Amino acid sequence: MGAGAQEFPSRPIRIIVPFPPGGVTDPLGRLFAEELRKTLGQPAVVENRPGAGTVIGVDAAAKSRADGHTLVIVGNSFTINHTLVPKLPYDTLKDLRPVGLMVRAPNALVGHPAVPARDLAELVAYAKANPGKLTYASSGTGTAQHLIGESIKQATGMDLVHIPYKGAGPAVSDLLGGQVDLLVGNVPVLLPHIVAGKLKAFGVSTAKRARAAPQLPSFAEQGYPEIDLSAWFGVLAPAGVPDAIVSRLNAELVRAFSSPAVTQSLVAQGYEPIPGAPEAFAAHLRSEIAHYAKLLGQGKVKLD
Numbered sequence: 001m002g003a004g005a006q007e008f009p010s011r012p013i014r015i016i017v018p019f020p021p022g023g024v025t026d027p028l029g030r031l032f033a034e035e036l037r038k039t040l041g042q043p044a045v046v047e048n049r050p051g052a053g054t055v056i057g058v059d060a061a062a063k064s065r066a067d068g069h070t071l072v073i074v075g076n077s078f079t080i081n082h083t084l085v086p087k088l089p090y091d092t093l094k095d096l097r098p099v100g101l102m103v104r105a106p107n108a109l110v111g112h113p114a115v116p117a118r119d120l121a122e123l124v125a126y127a128k129a130n131p132g133k134l135t136y137a138s139s140g141t142g143t144a145q146h147l148i149g150e151s152i153k154q155a156t157g158m159d160l161v162h163i164p165y166k167g168a169g170p171a172v173s174d175l176l177g178g179q180v181d182l183l184v185g186n187v188p189v190l191l192p193h194i195v196a197g198k199l200k201a202f203g204v205s206t207a208k209r210a211r212a213a214p215q216l217p218s219f220a221e222q223g224y225p226e227i228d229l230s231a232w233f234g235v236l237a238p239a240g241v242p243d244a245i246v247s248r249l250n251a252e253l254v255r256a257f258s259s260p261a262v263t264q265s266l267v268a269q270g271y272e273p274i275p276g277a278p279e280a281f282a283a284h285l286r287s288e289i290a291h292y293a294k295l296l297g298q299g300k301v302k303l304d
Contacts (some may be wrong), residue, residue: 008068008245012043015235016072018057020050023139023168024186028102028233028271029073035256050167053077053140055085058236062090066240068249071099075233076144079288083296084142092289098281099235099246100253103271106230107148107205108216109136110190111182112175113198120202120222124156131159136182137171140164145184147295148205148229152184154298155224175199186231187213188270205229212270232274232288234281250278 013036017029026048033044049057054077061072082092090096109120115134117123127134138145141164153160163180165171168189175183176198183190187210193199194213203219204210207228219227235253237246256262257275266273295301 008248009040009042011069012045013040013068014064014070015044015046016057016061016070017046017048018050018054018072018074019048020167020169021048024105024188024231025073025075025233031262032073032102032235032253032256035262036252039252039255053081053085053142055081055088058096059089061236062095062238064238066238068237068241068245070238071249072096072236073102073233074236076231076288076292077140077142078236079285080142080144080147080292080296082289083293084301093285095239096236097239097241097246098278098285099237100250100278101232101234101274101276101281101284102253102257103266103273104230104232105271106187106210107145107184108187108190108194108210108213109149109152109182109184109202109205109219110175110194110199111202112178112180113200114178115181115200117202118200120156120217120219123202124158127156127158127160132161134158134181135161135163136184137163137165137175137180138184139168139171140166142296142301144229144231145186147292147301148227149184150301151227151229151295152205152219152224155219155226186270187216191270203227210270211267211272232284234284246278 015029015033017025019025029046033046036044049060064070117126136149168185174180194201201216204216205227207220209218254275257273263273
């Protein structure tokens, strides 16, 4: 182990969350920060740096000192932006290096109780009979939730009007208030409202039912097997961070997200822990970039 790794960490670790508070990423960042604090002997703090579809926060991480003391949590939007954003201030594959995946989570299509449909079949029938009447919210243009919504529209033939928000929190608030009819969002955020009866669920976006919500049917079992998309979150570091430090951080991430207590808690919230090696995360990123480039082209999605 090199001298740099032996001295790491020498000051507090900053974990950038490029999303506003209130979504899924914030609690994941705080969980990881607490686990790092326990084992590395230095404070670990979460810094919310939202804006420009996560570009601002990711760019801040990419331009930070490459010593392992600044990390960033990214999700699907990181690989979507590679194609969606014309002039990124960083190179997706060169300016940051993977530390490891954390979790994945299914998304769900949910609706306000006033929507006149009890299940997906009734929703599709109503939407087709009333083209353009129903609105669906997402956490922003070009986000995974937006693209899943477009995939649902293509698969089912529903004519829905997309309403983009700046983050999941405001979108869910407006759905609960009846300002929009439907929403595509992460199950961990929506599950408490579904269980409380404040929202009705029409399906989860993965091939199988969610472990935390087995009562919710998948789109596949309702006749739409082509809808199989999940949210995922992982940790990146600036590109120049030494291998030994990345290995240390990865070991801490795998330990944290493999522990029985953390796993049990995450599964109960709707997540599936998927920690692994940096190389596996790198392969995942390349695959996701190709996948979303295809979806963006099919949906002709562009930034406003």
